[in-house]
Amino acid sequence: MRAVNAPEALADLAPAAAAVFPPWRPESFLQGLGPAYGTDLAAQPVAAPHWVARSESLAQALGAADWLHTDAALALLSGQHVEGLRPHASVYSGHQFGVWAGQLGDGRALLLGEAATPLGPMEIQLKGSGLTPYSRMGDGRAVLRSSIREFLASEAMAALGIPTTRALAVVGSPQPVRRETLETAAVVTRVAPSFLRFGHFEHFAHTAADPAAGKRLLAASIERYFPELQGDDEPAAAMLGEVAVRTARLLAQWQAVGFCHGVMNTDNMSLLGLTIDYGPFGFLDAFDPGHVCNHSDHQGRYAYARQPGVAFWNLHALAQGLLPTVEGPAEAAGERLLAALEPYKAEYARAMLQALRDKLGLRTAQPDDQALIDDLLRLMASEAADFTLTFRRLSAGAAPLRDLFIDRAAFDAWALRYDARLVQEHSDAAERAVRMNRVNPKFILRNHLAQAAIERAQQGDFSEVQRLHTVLEQPFDEQPERAAYAEPPPAGAEPIEVSCSS
Ligand code: AMP
Numbered sequence: 145m146r147a148v149n150a151p152e153a154l155a156d157l158a159p160a161a162a163a164v165f166p167p168w169r170p171e172s173f174l175q176g177l178g179p180a181y182g183t184d185l186a187a188q189p190v191a192a193p194h195w196v197a198r199s200e201s202l203a204q205a206l207g208a209a210d211w212l213h214t215d216a217a218l219a220l221l222s223g224q225h226v227e228g229l230r231p232h233a234s235v236y237s238g239h240q241f242g243v244w245a246g247q248l249g250d251g252r253a254l255l256l257g258e259a260a261t262p263l264g265p266m267e268i269q270l271k272g273s274g275l276t277p278y279s280r281m282g283d284g285r286a287v288l289r290s291s292i293r294e295f296l297a298s299e300a301m302a303a304l305g306i307p308t309t310r311a312l313a314v315v316g317s318p319q320p321v322r323r324e325t326l327e328t329a330a331v332v333t334r335v336a337p338s339f340l341r342f343g344h345f346e347h348f349a350h351t352a353a354d355p356a357a358g359k360r361l362l363a364a365s366i367e368r369y370f371p372e373l374q375g376d377d378e379p380a381a382a383m384l385g386e387v388a389v390r391t392a393r394l395l396a397q398w399q400a401v402g403f404c405h406g407v408m409n410t411d412n413m414s415l416l417g418l419t420i421d422y423g424p425f426g427f428l429d430a431f432d433p434g435h436v437c438n439h440s441d442h443q444g445r446y447a448y449a450r451q452p453g454v455a456f457w458n459l460h461a462l463a464q465g466l467l468p469t470v471e472g473p474a475e476a477a478g479e480r481l482l483a484a485l486e487p488y489k490a491e492y493a494r495a496m497l498q499a500l501r502d503k504l505g506l507r508t509a510q511p512d513d514q515a516l517i518d519d520l521l522r523l524m525a526s527e528a529a530d531f532t533l534t535f536r537r538l539s540a541g542a543a544p545l546r547d548l549f550i551d552r553a554a555f556d557a558w559a560l561r562y563d564a565r566l567v568q569e570h571s572d573a574a575e576r577a578v579r580m581n582r583v584n585p586k587f588i589l590r591n592h593l594a595q596a597a598i599e600r601a602q603q604g605d606f607s608e609v610q611r612l613h614t615v616l617e618q619p620f621d622e623q624p625e626r627a628a629y630a631e632p633p634p635a636g637a638e639p640i641e642v643s644c645s646s
Pocket residue numbers: 248249250251252253278279280281282283284285286407411412421423646
């Protein structure tokens with residue numbers, strides 16, 4: 145997470161702060177813009193709350209390590225009322241699975257306010273804290289299963305160096321919640337500089353059709369989150385261009401670790417280029433470019449290989465959302481916004497090629513690198529080679545990989561080219577291995593690992609959640625005593641189906 149400029153002097157922080165999460169400002173960014181942007185309302189606390197998981201490292205970084213072990217923390221993070229706070233649900237709209245869905249909004253999330261932390265100002269949000277005016281058909285709750293997945297994934301992605309909203313804690317409750325079966329409730333505490341989504345801008349362009357509110361949101365967003373763009377005479381295009389570049393880099397990082405988001409709807413796209421809204425996500429085990437991790441995604445719209453294209457589509461939806469904020473004839477304005485999106489393609493291609501060169505341990509750039517990379521990926525796909533293990537093992541050269549491939553002849557042909565390429569840049573094996581092990585994780589949040597932790601947690605034993613979380617906090621370290629966590633799912637195991645229900 146990147147620090148953003150502090151909005152106000154610390155002197156303006158509310159005194160309620162001290163009891164909460166020092167130092168504290170009870171007003172979130174959108175709340176400060178006025179009533180058009182959402183609704184103030186109290187959370188509906190979960191009954192008999194207990195801790196399920198806490199990210200001690202995040203708490204430390206936020207300056208809240210001690211606080212996270214207090215009764216006050218458990219009370220606040222389970223949704224209980226704290227004097228002086230004004231929780232807020234924000235309104236947004238969006239495209240879901242490529243179709244305009246109209247108004248959505250924080251249907252089960254509440255912003256509690258903003259903490260001034262060593263990482264910069266951070267919004268603190270509860271997810272699963274009860275009904276809001278935007279709950280539609282939902283119950284305002286989140287289940288333990290999906291809350292654990294969001295917690296583990298947020299913190300694992302951060303440890304991988306991928307921009308993401310963070311998760312400070314999961315609070316559980318015996319309170320029943322109905323999904324396909326009866327489950328129990330939980331609340332995740334999410335932390336991010338901002339939870340602004342593409343859908344916030346789409347809302348004022350289409351649903352509320354209030355260009356003035358859209359313009360205010362644009363100006364405030366630039367002032368707060370993109371201060372370097374202030375004074376630009378094309379603010380919408382300037383911000384869109386910056387969002388496009390950040391999104392391109394984010395997508396390259398996703399692809400490079402085999403992360404599938406699963407629900408890349410425009411309401412699940414962060415304006416700051418963070419990974420947001422972990423639901424039916426998955427990390428690749430066997431490499432399959434067409435892998436669809438969301439069981440409810442029947443068309444495969446959000447398949448692994450489609451993600452970069454979907455993000456570009458989503459950026460077009462954001463451009464449409466920004467259109468009414470631009471002065472002058474719409475056609476010319478539209479062209480300028482489209483032009484601002486253009487750098488996405490080149491930036492994604494550049495970032496992805498660089499990421500793959502790094503994964504292969506290549507220090508220099510050669511014209512044939514793309515072909516060398518593509519041929520490895522093709523081989524991995526045809527052999528269903530494990531995505532993470534293949535790259536991790538490659539740090540010791542091509543030879544240790546041979547066992548993973550049934551078509552030895554095809555692999556040997558590729559290995560010869562790779563070895564020649566390494567010789568060409570006078571690559572030193574030991575130095576290269578160190579470099580490669582810093583970009584090719586040994587440990588990722590494999591579905592079967594998450595599932596094992598969840599099943600124990602559903603029996604009241606949260607130790608496996610904490611253990612897995614600890615392993616994933618050092619994904620690039622060898623951790624020999626945790627070698628079992630690096631293994632792919634057992635051969636022949638049924639793939640775990642992850643649905644949208646959460
Ligand atoms: P998602 O696909 O999880 O990002 O959610 C899409 C929309 O549905 C958002 O507006 C959510 O706030 C809302 N939503 C999802 N689940 C629930 C729920 N159980 N209760 C209320 N709203 C929900």
